[in-house]
Amino acid sequence: MTETHLPGGFVNAVVRVGDTVRRPPARRAAFVHDLLGLFERAGWPGAPRFLGSDERGREILSYVDGHVAWEEVQPDAVASDESLARVAELVREFHDLTAGTPPAGDGEVVCHNDLSPKNTVYRDEGSGLRPVAFIDWDIAGPGRRIHDVAHVCWQYAALRPGAEPGAAARRVRVICDAYGLAERGEVVETVLWWQDRCRRGIEADAAAGLPHAVRLRADGVVAQVRAAHDWVTQHRADLERALA
Incomplete structure (x- = not known):
C-alpha cells in the first residue's frame, strides 16, 4: 500500500x-x-x-483522523478557551484511568510528558475544532499530575515572549479549572522546571551528536526555550496571581 x-x-x-x-x-x-x-x-x-x-x-x-496542530500558525479555534478546557479534561481522563495501575508504578499517574498542540489531534464535530486525542506517547511514564498540567500550561497557553501576560494568566487559569487541579502553588514553578529540563536535554543530546537534538538546536529551539523561561520568570507574579 x-x-x-x-x-x-x-x-x-x-x-x-x-x-x-x-x-x-x-x-x-x-x-x-x-x-x-x-x-x-x-x-x-x-x-x-x-x-x-x-x-x-x-x-x-x-490512524486518528483530524487536524494535528504542528504548524506555528493555527486556526483560532485551536487556542480557544473551549479547546484549552477540553485538552485539560482529556488529560484528567487519562490520568484518572492510569492512577493506581501497574504502568503508574510509584507515581500518581502515567504522564504523557510531551503534551503540546503538535501532539494533539483536533476535529470539528459541529462546534469548531476541538481536541480529541493525543499522539506520540514515546516518553510517557510514571509521574505527578502537576507535571502534565504544567506542561499543558506552557505549551497550550503559549507562555513565551509575545504573549500578553494577563491573557496568558487567564488561559492558565482556564486549564487548571478544567482539569480540576486543587493544589496550584507549584504550577508556575513546574513550568519553569520543564523549560529548564527541556533546554538542558536538547543541549546535552546535541552535544552527544543525536541527530534530532542537533536539528532542534540548529533551528533555534534552545534559544526559544531559554527565552520562554525568561518570560515566565519575568511574569511569574501575574501567573501565580491568576491561580491564587
Whole structure:
C-alpha cells in the first residue's frame, strides 16, 4: 500500500499506510504498548491503538483522523478557551484511568510528558475544532499530575515572549479549572522546571551528536526555550496571581 509521510515529527520518520500509522519503535516501546492497551481496554478514545508490528519491524498504530496542530500558525479555534478546557479534561481522563495501575508504578499517574498542540489531534464535530486525542506517547511514564498540567500550561497557553501576560494568566487559569487541579502553588514553578529540563536535554543530546537534538538546536529551539523561561520568570507574579 502507498506510504504517505506525516509531517511534524522531529525524531521519527512517520508514515500513513491506509488507516494505520507506521513508525520505528522507541526505546521504551513495550511500556507504551502496554499503556495504549490499557486505554483500549478502558474504551478511552483519546490515543491511537497499538496494532502490532509490520514486516520492517515498525510499530503499527491506528490512524486518528483530524487536524494535528504542528504548524506555528493555527486556526483560532485551536487556542480557544473551549479547546484549552477540553485538552485539560482529556488529560484528567487519562490520568484518572492510569492512577493506581501497574504502568503508574510509584507515581500518581502515567504522564504523557510531551503534551503540546503538535501532539494533539483536533476535529470539528459541529462546534469548531476541538481536541480529541493525543499522539506520540514515546516518553510517557510514571509521574505527578502537576507535571502534565504544567506542561499543558506552557505549551497550550503559549507562555513565551509575545504573549500578553494577563491573557496568558487567564488561559492558565482556564486549564487548571478544567482539569480540576486543587493544589496550584507549584504550577508556575513546574513550568519553569520543564523549560529548564527541556533546554538542558536538547543541549546535552546535541552535544552527544543525536541527530534530532542537533536539528532542534540548529533551528533555534534552545534559544526559544531559554527565552520562554525568561518570560515566565519575568511574569511569574501575574501567573501565580491568576491561580491564587
